[in-house]
Amino acid sequence: MTNEWVVATYQVPDDGDLRKKAESIAVGLTVGTWTDLPAARRAELEPYKGVVVDIRRGQVAADRSRVAHLAIGYPVRNLRADIPSLLTTVFGKLSMDGRIRLIDLKLPDAFVRAFPGPRLGIAGVRQRLGVWGRPLLMSIFKSCIGLSLAELHEQFVAQVEGGVDLVKDDEIFFVDDRAPVFERIALFREALDAHEAKTGRRVLYAVNLTGPVDELVDRAREAVRQGATALLLNVLPYGYDILQRLREDPDIAVPILAHPALAGALYASPHHGIAAPIVLGTLMRLAGADLVLFPSPYGTVPLDAAKAFALRDRLVEPFAGLAPAFPVPSAGIHPGMVPRLLADFGLDHVVNAGGGIHGHPDGPRGGGEAFVAAIEAAVAGVPLEEQAKTCPALDKALAKWGVVA
């Protein structure tokens, strides 16, 4: 990986001596000093020195103010193939350097290939489910905290019978005394196996993985041994690296769903932090998420469409041979949104519904049924209103939420 560069692009104020600023980043985050080094030391350190790749004035920030872009190349030889090494180098100290935002990250193929990427990816998850040619359907518990195992089981079965492909825990479900994780896994696995025996349909349950970070690999292994079929991880609160280590363990061969908790604290500002497509796209895929949840462009507090689509692209576009990951745009999803979702995210995404399932007039079974019908129609190019004529559940959903063009 010598003579190759990780190129990070920063958005900074469009003023002052940008060449000098860029040089100081390139040197400061690699060899420390340069101009005052003797020639012999320079020759020795040259291969480790960062370089200024590009300086562009007169760019425009998300809030329409005028900014500049600085692209800095970091020698790949300075980095390990892990996210702590990458983030500490390109946006560690620099994140505290006033008004500066990391907006792009270009990685050489050989460096990308040193990361695991998704274990199963889109194709592997489809194979687990035996589902091709349509988006997947996922639902979330209406709530988890404080409920008993029996209450959660009831919610779970209703969701499964509604026809979803995946059910996930609440990401805030840390204290589960009333429904301990291994009891959930065992009981829900029974329900899933029974459902499969009856219908031939396989469904996955993503259990929230919690505990001390240095025990998560062992806990995940044990969860899989006890029948877990998927894992949910709060990647940012735990740190990206544990995602990579879960991915790399051969015994944890189930899909990993990356929850975006805390991501807004990094991506939401126009002038600081890190762009969402890097936080939830590039880095999640490198480290090995199979499915990545992110705010849809449709909710009450949307990620704007351009960013959501850039994020989607980072998950699915060719990336040095890494498997693609499923985009899971979340919030504001009801059955009438499905044609729009299909237009925006294509066949390879996950329709993720909370309120759109549980808020259905007939409850989660009706909600699931409505979504299944909507997905079938949208993929076939049949108008939802047409499909609703033969599916009362969809009809009720459209009456409640309408159809989004």
Added chain:
Amino acid sequence: MTNEWVVATYQVPDDGDLRKKAESIAVGLTVGTWTDLPAARRAELEPYKGVVVDIRRGQVAADRSRVAHLAIGYPVRNLRADIPSLLTTVFGKLSMDGRIRLIDLKLPDAFVRAFPGPRLGIAGVRQRLGVWGRPLLMSIFKSCIGLSLAELHEQFVAQVEGGVDLVKDDEIFFVDDRAPVFERIALFREALDAHEAKTGRRVLYAVNLTGPVDELVDRAREAVRQGATALLLNVLPYGYDILQRLREDPDIAVPILAHPALAGALYASPHHGIAAPIVLGTLMRLAGADLVLFPSPYGTVPLDAAKAFALRDRLVEPFAGLAPAFPVPSAGIHPGMVPRLLADFGLDHVVNAGGGIHGHPDGPRGGGEAFVAAIEAAVAGVPLEEQAKTCPALDKALAKWGVVA
């Protein structure tokens, strides 16, 4: 810990129905729904439900715009005593809720006591060093990347002989093929032991802890077994939880220095993210950092004084019995700053110098000597100019950098 609340305060736009917004946070991040629940379910879930503690309109943000503050109480029973649980709950999904910033976090004593806090803290680190009654002095390598073990050793010895109490690796030092971590530990430990035998002065070397996050506890244990006297950790890139796990391991009984890499991505925006005193104060201390580096209010890109002092307070003020941690305000520090540092941070802080040591006209030995003299003078209330008359190294430093009133 029942009937106790973690109270998080958010800065949000001062518009719309704030009562409704606050209620929706209190419910949404705990039991999910409330108004549509039957009475029996409400009675069952009441102990898990968040509450609105306070709503204040007409507040002022860092950029002087008008904002509101919402204080929400989360039942402690929903939380585990770890940072992923705490952050996911109070600022997971919520971080993506538009313009919102986490600005304060009040924790009940019993919850705080369930965290380890610093193992050694200020008193324990002082005891290791045998140094009381003055700030400590730390220096950093001029650079690490690409240098051979012999070159780093030379830098190391010069810093130690200059009179510093601690020397730390560069936080970006991940690839160390030319000076592998266990070789550095062994060789530098020899130098430290020799220095102590000669002078009676103990010095600590904080080695950068890197590698897969689930192996860091083992690597740290091995480092200590091989003679490491302190550890440097990029807490945010690795995730806070591994700091807590390093702290809790009884075999890793050395000070842990928390580097603030990546922190600016969380704290720097006026309207998003998390305030610096939480990111680098409260959470670092809970998880167990003994020393916390943060941008000083004096550098070219300062943390403003109010925030730096609030951060300092979170590290040192009484906190349910947790040991206090050393504030390490960094950047812009030269010998002429020491009286100002003492006035701002008191006896219990660490004077952390990079350029102020290596940029001394006589090199790092002179730099160290100048700082030692400056600290001695400042603590005794002797003007630096006076002290400089009997210390040529300090005289040269003051000639180069001046004295800051």
